[in-house]
Amino acid sequence: MKIDLSNKVILITGASSGIGYYLVKKLTSEKVRLAIISRRKELLDELIEELNPLNQQIIAYKCDVRNFEEVKFVYNQIKNDFGQVDIAILNSGVSYRMSESSFEIEKAREIFDTNFFGVVNFVSVMKNDFIEKKSGTIVGVSSLADTRGFPGSGFYCASKSALTTFLESLRIELRKHNVSVITVRPGFVRTPMTDKNExxxxxxxxxxxxxxxxxxxxxxxxxxxxxxxxxxxMVRVLKFMPRSIFEFLASKKLKSRL
Ligand SMILES: NC(=O)c1ccc[n+]([C@@H]2O[C@H](COP(=O)([O-])OP(=O)(O)OC[C@H]3O[C@@H](n4cnc5c(N)ncnc54)[C@H](OP(=O)(O)O)[C@@H]3O)[C@@H](O)[C@H]2O)c1
Structure with a gap:
């Protein structure tokens, strides 16, 4: 069944920059009500000022998606302000390059806490409301990088692969409650996250x-x-490529980058 966005309350995480920022900009022409979230609330406030919403309800919330208590608090605040949430676009994410010489456990934790648990935290606080009202849409922003272990991006690929797998099982579980779960798998998009890629x-x-x-x-x-x-x-071909061929090609590509 198609989703009619008009008058829907849409929660978006990671709205201060990149894909999330543009999602907010585009959604303002859809007559929706928006709860926009990130840690840098000043950027969200600037975005609201720039959009100058006339009758549109847009409220900014400061929240670190890694922190379950903060997520719970902000979700309840949003419910107080808007009454309910209809669609949650869980988009916050971080990425760091990783290699055998720059292997930092803190970075691995940050990536998983944001990209995977940041989504799980929101799903955990929203799920029962969606099930109770037998409607709602959960959109998780994963990546085409979930396909295989690309060298240099091991932590990131692993976090997105975990997220894609989690969303798949959630989609099957929630379908019977009339709750949709959508997995977004972008390729490369020009944002501050990819601006640092050489x-x-x-x-x-x-x-x-x-x-x-x-x-x-x-x-x-x-x-x-x-x-x-x-x-x-291309990534579909890579997914079904025999391991030895994938590893040969990936290591050649890695050498050409060094
Ligand atoms: N760009 C690409 O090529 C690409 C490709 C595939 C998938 N993706 C995915 O798309 C999503 C958006 O990425 P982007 O490219 O737009 O990156 P971006 O411009 O760096 O934006 C990342 C967003 O996530 C937020 N964020 C990061 N850590 C957070 C935290 N702990 N709590 C709350 N918010 C947090 C940031 O806000 P604050 O710093 O203000 O908190 C920012 O708004 C990510 O999940 C990314 O993995 C991107």
Missing amino acids: FFMPFLMEPDLAAEIIIKRIKKNKPVIEFPFALSL
Whole structure:
């Protein structure tokens, strides 16, 4: 069943920058009510000022998605302010390069606490409300990097792979309660997260286009949203490639980057 966005209350994490920022910008033309979340609340306030919402209800909340107590508190605040949440776009994420010479356990924890547990924290506080009202949509922003263990991005790929797997089982469990779970798997999108990458990013996409694709496909209630098409096709080939061939190609690629 298609999703009609009008008058819906949409919660978005990671709205201060990149994909989340553009999702907020695009959604303001949809007559929705928005609860926007990140740690840098000053950026969210600036965004609200820039959008100058006339009759639109947009409220900014400061929250570190890694902290369960904070997530619980902010979710209850949002329910007080808006009455309910209809759609949650759980988009907050971090990425750090990793290699055998720069192997930092703190970075691994931060990546998992944000990319995986940041989503689990919100699902955990919202799930029963969605089940009770027999409606709602949970959108988790994963990545095409969930496909295999790409060298240099081990922690990130592992966190997104865990997230994609979690969302898949959640989708099956919540379907009988009429709650949709959508997995978003972007390829490379030009944002502060990828601005620091020094390697070639095939089919790099602009963030406003990425946001447009995500919103269009959320409306169609697509269970998995992956883009761009060419890169999603490439990673599908990589997924089913025999291990030895994948490892050979990936190590050659890594050498060319060093
Ligand atoms: N860009 C790409 O090529 C790409 C590709 C595939 C998937 N993705 C995924 O898309 C999502 C958005 O990434 P992006 O490229 O837009 O990155 P970005 O520009 O760096 O934005 C990341 C957002 O996450 C928020 N965030 C990070 N840690 C947080 C925390 N502990 N608590 C709350 N919010 C937190 C940041 O806000 P604060 O710092 O203000 O908290 C920021 O708003 C991520 O999940 C990323 O993994 C990106």
